[in-house]
Amino acid sequence: MQLSVPYVSFFVERFDEILALTVEHVEIIAVAMGLAIPIGVTVGVLISFNERVASTVIWLTGIMMTIPSIALFGLLIPVLGIGSPPVIFALVMYSQLPIVRNTYTGISQVADAQTEVGEGMGMTRKQRLRYVQLPIALPVIMAGLRNAVIIIVGVAAIGAFIGAGGLGDLIFKGIRLQNMNMIVVTTVVLSLLALTLDYGLGVVEQLLRLHNGEEIERAKLTHAIWSVIA
Amino acid sequence: MSLLVESIQYLFDNFETFLQLLQEHVFLVVVAEVAAVLVALPVGILATRNDAVKRYALRVGNVFHTIPPLAVIALVFPFVGIGMKSGFVALWAYGLLPILINTITGIEEVDESTVEAARGVGMTENQILKSVQLPLAVPVIFAGIRTSTIINVGNGYLAFFIGAGGLGDWVVTGIALFNNPQILAGAIPGALLAIGLDLALGRVENRLRTGDEPGQRSTTAAA
Amino acid sequence: MTSTIIDFENVTKEYPDGTVAIEDISFSVEEGTTTVFVGPSGCGKTTTMKLVNRLEELTSGKIYYDGQEIRSLDKIDLRRNIGYVIQEIGLFDHMTVAENVGMVPTLLEWDRARIDDRVDELLDLMDLPAETYRDQHPMELSGGQRQRVGVARALAADPDVMLMDEPFGALDPITREKLQDEFLEIQAQIDKTILFVTHDIDEALKMGDKIAIYRNGQIVQYDTPKEILTNPANDFVREFIGSDRLIKELKFMTAGDVMDETADVTGKTLSELGAAGVEFARNGQGYLTVERSETTHVALMKIYEGHVEGVLVTEGEEVVGTVTEADLKRNLSEGR
Numbered sequence: 001m002q003l004s005v006p007y008v009s010f011f012v013e014r015f016d017e018i019l020a021l022t023v024e025h026v027e028i029i030a031v032a033m034g035l036a037i038p039i040g041v042t043v044g045v046l047i048s049f050n051e052r053v054a055s056t057v058i059w060l061t062g063i064m065m066t067i068p069s070i071a072l073f074g075l076l077i078p079v080l081g082i083g084s085p086p087v088i089f090a091l092v093m094y095s096q097l098p099i100v101r102n103t104y105t106g107i108s109q110v111a112d113a114q115t116e117v118g119e120g121m122g123m124t125r126k127q128r129l130r131y132v133q134l135p136i137a138l139p140v141i142m143a144g145l146r147n148a149v150i151i152i153v154g155v156a157a158i159g160a161f162i163g164a165g166g167l168g169d170l171i172f173k174g175i176r177l178q179n180m181n182m183i184v185v186t187t188v189v190l191s192l193l194a195l196t197l198d199y200g201l202g203v204v205e206q207l208l209r210l211h212n213g214e215e216i217e218r219a220k221l222t223h224a225i226w227s228v229i230a
Numbered sequence: 231m232s233l234l235v236e237s238i239q240y241l242f243d244n245f246e247t248f249l250q251l252l253q254e255h256v257f258l259v260v261v262a263e264v265a266a267v268l269v270a271l272p273v274g275i276l277a278t279r280n281d282a283v284k285r286y287a288l289r290v291g292n293v294f295h296t297i298p299p300l301a302v303i304a305l306v307f308p309f310v311g312i313g314m315k316s317g318f319v320a321l322w323a324y325g326l327l328p329i330l331i332n333t334i335t336g337i338e339e340v341d342e343s344t345v346e347a348a349r350g351v352g353m354t355e356n357q358i359l360k361s362v363q364l365p366l367a368v369p370v371i372f373a374g375i376r377t378s379t380i381i382n383v384g385n386g387y388l389a390f391f392i393g394a395g396g397l398g399d400w401v402v403t404g405i406a407l408f409n410n411p412q413i414l415a416g417a418i419p420g421a422l423l424a425i426g427l428d429l430a431l432g433r434v435e436n437r438l439r440t441g442d443e444p445g446q447r448s449t450t451a452a453a
Numbered sequence: 454m455t456s457t458i459i460d461f462e463n464v465t466k467e468y469p470d471g472t473v474a475i476e477d478i479s480f481s482v483e484e485g486t487t488t489v490f491v492g493p494s495g496c497g498k499t500t501t502m503k504l505v506n507r508l509e510e511l512t513s514g515k516i517y518y519d520g521q522e523i524r525s526l527d528k529i530d531l532r533r534n535i536g537y538v539i540q541e542i543g544l545f546d547h548m549t550v551a552e553n554v555g556m557v558p559t560l561l562e563w564d565r566a567r568i569d570d571r572v573d574e575l576l577d578l579m580d581l582p583a584e585t586y587r588d589q590h591p592m593e594l595s596g597g598q599r600q601r602v603g604v605a606r607a608l609a610a611d612p613d614v615m616l617m618d619e620p621f622g623a624l625d626p627i628t629r630e631k632l633q634d635e636f637l638e639i640q641a642q643i644d645k646t647i648l649f650v651t652h653d654i655d656e657a658l659k660m661g662d663k664i665a666i667y668r669n670g671q672i673v674q675y676d677t678p679k680e681i682l683t684n685p686a687n688d689f690v691r692e693f694i695g696s697d698r699l700i701k702e703l704k705f706m707t708a709g710d711v712m713d714e715t716a717d718v719t720g721k722t723l724s725e726l727g728a729a730g731v732e733f734a735r736n737g738q739g740y741l742t743v744e745r746s747e748t749t750h751v752a753l754m755k756i757y758e759g760h761v762e763g764v765l766v767t768e769g770e771e772v773v774g775t776v777t778e779a780d781l782k783r784n785l786s787e788g789r
Contacts, residue, residue: 075413135548171304175391191301194296213590214592
């Protein structure tokens with residue numbers, strides 16, 4: 001308890017600033033996901049039509065992800081300058097592997113019988129996607145988005161170093177000023193943000209599964225929300 | 231294009247420093263990785279022997295998985311201080327998880343009937359582990375080591391912030407000084423190192439396992 | 454003469470790898486009848502069905518749907534006019550029962566209220582009360598219920614033709630028989646043209662007005678069940694029907710088909726008959742009777758079990774004829 005008092009008082013004193021940076025952090029994530037989801041899902045759907053293209057594209061998204069983020073920022077700065085543009089660009093790149101891969105696997109795991117029945121009852125290719133493949137793939141895609149968000153929360157924090165703002169700002173400042181309270185409190189807030197988003201998106205994924213009629217083990221929150229909806 | 235030429239120029243003009251930084255970076259990653267394997271592997275094996283340990287390890291692992299690398303690195307700093315040592319601790323801690331998780335799942339995934347058969351021919355639990363489960367789990371465990379290594383090549387850059395040296399030096403200094411050639415001279419080799427390592431380790435992994443589905447490649451997270 | 458709705462003219466389907474799935478097949482399906490394609494697996498029966506809704510395209514020959522060559526019709530429209538049922542995996546597990554049944558009407562852009570009414574109507578027809586089953590997911594239903602939903606879905610847009618690919622294949626024997634009976638009743642009400650694929654000859658004999666027996670991509674016999682039972686075209690058909698062919702025949706004929714209506718008990722009720730009736734249908738317990746619509750197989754069982762020579766055939770209370778072991782023998786194909 002003794003140990004935590006200075007952290008608590010730091011948190012209380014700087015609450016407004018921490019809150020503002022958290023909001024900024026979430027905004028960066030939202031913008032990045034807003035761009036990454038349509039791109040990733042479209043690519044995932046398109047490559048589901050061709051297996052060979054699919055493995056190449058997924059391999060490429062995997063390669064993109066191995067590039068260290070600081071190095072990637074470094075590569076992007078000469079082109080996009082500093083601030084949020086290079087960071088958002090990098091976040092979109094990093095999120096492609098989980099989104100593209102999960103969209104692709106989600107769609108390819110739909111049983112052939114299901115798509116064929118859709119075809120047999122007169123669905124066009126678009127309608128098959130809309131009524132059969134995408135709804136069935138949605139929970140898997142959601143799991144990919146969840147993965148992507150976790151990665152993005154972390155990389156966005158590093159993005160503060162090149163001026164994108166967010167909670168990373170206070171962490172870098174803390175390291176520079178050797179302010180332990182600042183470091184500990186901000187990293188805890190950042191980690192809680194990641195955990196909350198992970199949990200929240202996990203619940204959304206479970207709700208989608210329940211909506212699709214799957215039998216799953218439900219988290220408490222999922223159970224509560226589901227019993228209200230259903 | 232001229233920027234690229236300038237970067238290469240910068241690299242060769244400062245080649246001694248470059249080798250020094252690269253060496254620091256690789257050393258940091260390798261030592262942290264070896265230490266992570268030495269801890270995660272035994273704990274992972276132990277976890278498969280004890281349900282309570284396993285549950286606990288997986289639960290902690292799942293929470294830990296979502297904590298951003300910058301948070302881990304920054305958190306090490308107040309407790310270990312500045313310098314190479316805290317860089318090791320941070321990378322070691324971050325490298326543990328993929329190896330731990332993959333060790334547990336790799337051993338657990340071994341077909342129950344295979345284990346039953348081994349039990350049936352009179353093998354002890356230790357013999358089963360040594361000659362059945364571990365050999366079959368090797369590709370999965372290796373995939374964890376690969377993931378963990380690639381993540382740590384990235385984390386090596388961040389470790390510069392807490393005084394651990396490495397290629398982060400040039401990138402971070404370059405960004406601060408708006409020196410684009412210096413940034414690229416630090417960034418490109420690291421990116422190539424990560425990609426090259428991933429491909430090389432991936433090839434080893436593929437040799438260890440056969441008949442993997444396309445797109446089921448292990449996730450390597452950016453840092 | 455009834456008009457034909459589907460006509461195959463020298464149809465061949467060859468895959469790019471050179472496999473010939475069906476070879477030079479010709480037949481016609483009359484409107485409102487059930488035609489069953491039966492044969493060992495890989496014989497081309499499912500391919501034949503998929504050629505009709507163009508899930509597969511033919512290589513040569515012609516197929517007519519209601520007089521029009523199917524390749525001149527729009528694929529999507531054609532499919533929406535043809536109901537399609539496959540084994541239970543064909544239901545969309547991620548949709549509710551109502552969404553499944555309402556799928557084709559949704560594709561046809563009916564308005565919401567009309568779709569809802571149609572779904573309720575069909576679920577009631579299938580003996581799945583709408584208020585209970587509408588919002589359930591297929592996984593919550595039994596195998597038999599799922600299959601009924603599948604049939605309801607195929608019927609939704611009131612198609613003229615239904616394709617059914619082993620619809621009862623994944624069910625246990627008891628459920629299967631029950632659904633077959635129910636389906637025969639439903640078919641009597643809805644009067645659709647049905648193409649039905651099965652590998653089970655008993656199912657074929659039970660469901661079909663006409664049966665096409667397949668072997669290696671060719672139809673070896675296309676006939677009524679009775680003809681197939683009594684006059685198998687060759688040894689393959691004979692073997693396919695099985696060594697219990699006579700029993701199948703017995704199961705196929707009803708007591709009404711073979712009874713002797715000239716007996717002097719005809720026209721009387723059972724109570725009028727009293728103790729003074731035909732001796733050969735009576736034992737210590739009294740008269741043995743079968744309903745007119747019951748199979749000759751049942752009649753024979755009763756004859757053997759009751760140690761009698763024959764049974765009375767009844768329709769309600771009234772005796773309409775008699776069936777003796779000799780009548781049965783005379784009517785079986787072997788005896789002629």
